[in-house]
Amino acid sequence: MWGSNCPTTPSSDPPGVVPLHRSSRRQFLRTAGLAAGALGVGFAGPASALGALDSAGTDRAALLAGEPLRMARVWLTRETAHLADGLDDTHRSFGDGSYEFLLWPGDLGRLVQTGLRFEITVDDVVARDRARTESSAVRTVGLQPGETETGEYRRLDDYNADMAALAADNPGLVKLIELPYKSLEERTVYGLEICTDVDRNDGRPVFYNDGVHHAREWPAGEVPIMWAHDLVESYRADEAGEADAAQKRIANLVRKVRNVIVPIVNVDGFHFSREFPVEAGTHQVGVSIPVLGGNSATAAGNGFGQYWRKNRRQLTDGGIAREQNAPDGLTAYGVDPNRNYSYQWGGSGSSNSETSGTYRGEAPFSEPESRNVQWIHQTYQCLTEITHHTSGDLVLWAWGDTAADAPDDVLLARLGIASTFYNGYQPTKSIDLYVTTGTCSDYTYGTWASISYTFEHAGDSFHPGYGTTVPAMYAKNREALTLLAEVVCLEPIDRGLLRDEVAANGGLRDALQGDFSRVIEGRQYEYSTSQVVDLDARYHCVLSGRMVDSDGNPVAGTVQMEKDFQNFLWFLGGGQNPIDTSHWPEAGLWSIDVEDDGTFRWYVNPSSRPAYFDDPTFNAEEQYQVSFRTGGGPSAGQSKVVASRDVVLRRGQTIDFGDIVVG
Ligand SMILES: [Zn+2]
Structure with missing residues (x-):
C-alpha cells in the first residue's frame, strides 16, 4: 500500500475529489501553502484530529487486552475527511463516499468518538488471513514461473538464494548485482541484471522493477522475482523452439532490453514482518509495551508484527535511543522509504512525525532503501519501470503531488490503462487517490523522466494466502510488464509481436489508440485518436x-x-x-x-x-x-x-x- 495516514491532510481535499484540475504546479503549491497557513495546522502530524483524541492509557489497555486488528468501512465527506487522519487506510474506496481502513488496537474507540458513520467489515484481520492461508491450496491458474515449491511466500534468505542461483546457473544471461548501501541492520541488498550477453556494458534500453518498499507487502516482492524467473525460462523456451506467444514476447525483451530487478528494497522491514511469529498476530500479548511521549499505538507507525510497514530505523525519544529489536517489535518506529525521495520531498501526504506511518525521515535520502534506488537511476538509464506494492489492485502514475497533467500524460495514462487490459486493476493518476510527496514513482519520473508506475497488487490484503494470491496475480501481470517494456524500450522495428497482440485484442487497441473516454476516481479521462500510443514511434x-x-x-x-x-x-x-x-x-x-x-x-x-x-x-x-x-x-x-x-x-x-x- 502506498499511502497511510491518508486519505487526507487538513489542507487537502477528500479522496476522489480533484483539488485543482489542470492548474499549474506553481499555482497549486501556492494554494496548498495558503490553505495550510489559514488552518494553522501541520501536515498529517500528531496534531491531526485522531491524534488529539489519543489516550495512551486506552491504547495500552487495548493492546494488552489483545484487541484484534479490524477492518472498517468509514464514510467521509470533504468536511469530515480530516477526522480520519491517523487511521491506516488500505487504498480501497467504494464509490459511495466510504473508504476502507485498518483499525489498530485503540482505533475503534477513537473512531467512535469522531462520530463518523462506519461499519466493521472484518472482525479479526489476522484470523481471516490465517484462515485464507490454510485454505489456499485451491488453485485457479497453472504453475507460474518462479513459484515457490513450499507454496509459501519467500523469506529474505530465499530471495537471496534464488538470485544467487539464477546468476550461477545462467552465466552470460543473469548477473547478480550488489547495491552500494547496506541496510540499517547491515544486510546487503541484491538485485539482478538479465539480458543476453549480460556482462557486455552496452547501451541497451533498461527496464527496472523493484518491490517491497513497505515491509508487510509480501506479494510485491514475488512479482519481480517471478519476473526474473520468467525472463530466463521464456528465453530458454524460445531458444528451444518451445515458446508460446507470451514467452516469445518476453524472450524478445531478454535479447533487446537490460532487465534490472531489485525484489526487496526494504530488506530489514521485510525480514522483520516475514519472520514475525504468526501465532503472535499483530503483536505479542503479555509483554511490556512502551507508549512513549504520549503517542498512541496507531501513531507508532501504522503496523506491528507481520503488518509492519516502514524500515527499521531506530529513532530517539528525547535523546534516548529506543531499543530497535525489542521483542514486542514496537520500538523501532521507522521511516517510510516511499516518502523519503527528494522530488517534492517534505510536503502533503507525508509526515514529519516519526510515529506516523508515512514519516518521511529527517532529510531526503536519509535512508539506505531510497539511496539504493537512487543509485540505480544514477547508474542505469532506466527508461521505464514499476515499483510494486500491495494492496488495492491499482495501476498509478504521475503526479502524486499535483492534479496537473504530466507532460507525458497521454503516454503515461494510455499505457497505464492498457496494462490493466491484462491485470484488470483500476488505472488512476495517483493524486486522485490522495496527495503524496517524496515517493519513488514521482522521483523516478520527475527527476529522470523514466516512464514510471506504481502497481498495487493483492486485492484487499497486504499479504493474503500465497496459493490463492500469488500464482494468479503473477499470471495476469506478466504481460502488463511486457507491454510497458515493449512500448517504451523497444525500437518500432522490434515491436512485431506487440503489433500482432494489439491487432488481436480490441480492448488493448482501444486503450492505446482508440477514442477513449472514462471517469475514474472523479477525473474525466478523454483521449482522441490523435493522442495515441503509436507503435511506429519511439518513446525514448x-x-x-x-x-x-x-x-x-x-x-x-x-x-x-x-x-x-x-x-x-x-x-x-x-x-x-x-x-x-x-x-x-x-x-x-x-x-x-x-x-x-x-x-x-x-x-x-x-x-x-x-x-x-x-x-x-x-x-x-x-x-x-x-x-x-x-x-x-x-x-x-x-x-x-x-x-x-x-x-x-x-x-x-x-x-x-x-x-x-x-x-
Ligand atoms: Zn506500499
Whole structure:
C-alpha cells in the first residue's frame, strides 16, 4: 500500500475529489501553502484530529487486552475527511463516499468518538488471513514461473538464494548485482541484471522493477522475482523452439532490453514482518509495551508484527535511543522509504512525525532503501519501470503531488490503462487517490523522466494466502510488464509481436489508440485518436556514433554521459518543508563501452526533467554532457577525454554523432 495516514491532510481535499484540475504546479503549491497557513495546522502530524483524541492509557489497555486488528468501512465527506487522519487506510474506496481502513488496537474507540458513520467489515484481520492461508491450496491458474515449491511466500534468505542461483546457473544471461548501501541492520541488498550477453556494458534500453518498499507487502516482492524467473525460462523456451506467444514476447525483451530487478528494497522491514511469529498476530500479548511521549499505538507507525510497514530505523525519544529489536517489535518506529525521495520531498501526504506511518525521515535520502534506488537511476538509464506494492489492485502514475497533467500524460495514462487490459486493476493518476510527496514513482519520473508506475497488487490484503494470491496475480501481470517494456524500450522495428497482440485484442487497441473516454476516481479521462500510443514511434532517445582513429579504424573506448542539477523539494523552499533548503543536489553518471567495430547505440531518457514543461521556474532546457574516452573506463581513473558534446534530448529524439575521430 502506498499511502497511510491518508486519505487526507487538513489542507487537502477528500479522496476522489480533484483539488485543482489542470492548474499549474506553481499555482497549486501556492494554494496548498495558503490553505495550510489559514488552518494553522501541520501536515498529517500528531496534531491531526485522531491524534488529539489519543489516550495512551486506552491504547495500552487495548493492546494488552489483545484487541484484534479490524477492518472498517468509514464514510467521509470533504468536511469530515480530516477526522480520519491517523487511521491506516488500505487504498480501497467504494464509490459511495466510504473508504476502507485498518483499525489498530485503540482505533475503534477513537473512531467512535469522531462520530463518523462506519461499519466493521472484518472482525479479526489476522484470523481471516490465517484462515485464507490454510485454505489456499485451491488453485485457479497453472504453475507460474518462479513459484515457490513450499507454496509459501519467500523469506529474505530465499530471495537471496534464488538470485544467487539464477546468476550461477545462467552465466552470460543473469548477473547478480550488489547495491552500494547496506541496510540499517547491515544486510546487503541484491538485485539482478538479465539480458543476453549480460556482462557486455552496452547501451541497451533498461527496464527496472523493484518491490517491497513497505515491509508487510509480501506479494510485491514475488512479482519481480517471478519476473526474473520468467525472463530466463521464456528465453530458454524460445531458444528451444518451445515458446508460446507470451514467452516469445518476453524472450524478445531478454535479447533487446537490460532487465534490472531489485525484489526487496526494504530488506530489514521485510525480514522483520516475514519472520514475525504468526501465532503472535499483530503483536505479542503479555509483554511490556512502551507508549512513549504520549503517542498512541496507531501513531507508532501504522503496523506491528507481520503488518509492519516502514524500515527499521531506530529513532530517539528525547535523546534516548529506543531499543530497535525489542521483542514486542514496537520500538523501532521507522521511516517510510516511499516518502523519503527528494522530488517534492517534505510536503502533503507525508509526515514529519516519526510515529506516523508515512514519516518521511529527517532529510531526503536519509535512508539506505531510497539511496539504493537512487543509485540505480544514477547508474542505469532506466527508461521505464514499476515499483510494486500491495494492496488495492491499482495501476498509478504521475503526479502524486499535483492534479496537473504530466507532460507525458497521454503516454503515461494510455499505457497505464492498457496494462490493466491484462491485470484488470483500476488505472488512476495517483493524486486522485490522495496527495503524496517524496515517493519513488514521482522521483523516478520527475527527476529522470523514466516512464514510471506504481502497481498495487493483492486485492484487499497486504499479504493474503500465497496459493490463492500469488500464482494468479503473477499470471495476469506478466504481460502488463511486457507491454510497458515493449512500448517504451523497444525500437518500432522490434515491436512485431506487440503489433500482432494489439491487432488481436480490441480492448488493448482501444486503450492505446482508440477514442477513449472514462471517469475514474472523479477525473474525466478523454483521449482522441490523435493522442495515441503509436507503435511506429519511439518513446525514448537514442545516441549513436562510431569512435575511429584518423585512418578510420575502430577505437576501443567508452561513452560517458553526465548531468548535475538541483532537485526541487516541496514548496520551492518554503511552507511545510522542514529543512532550510529549497533544493537537493542530484547527479547522474552513466557509461557504456563501444562495440568492437567502434560503434555504439545508447538508449537514454530525455535530458530535461518533465517538470520543465509546466513549471516556470525551469527557464532552460537541461543538457547532458556527453564525453568520448579512451584508455579504459572512467572509473579506472585512466581515461582520456578525446571529445565532448553538450546535448539536449527530447522524448523520441535521436542524435547520430557520426564518426568521432580520436586524434
Ligand atoms: Zn506500499
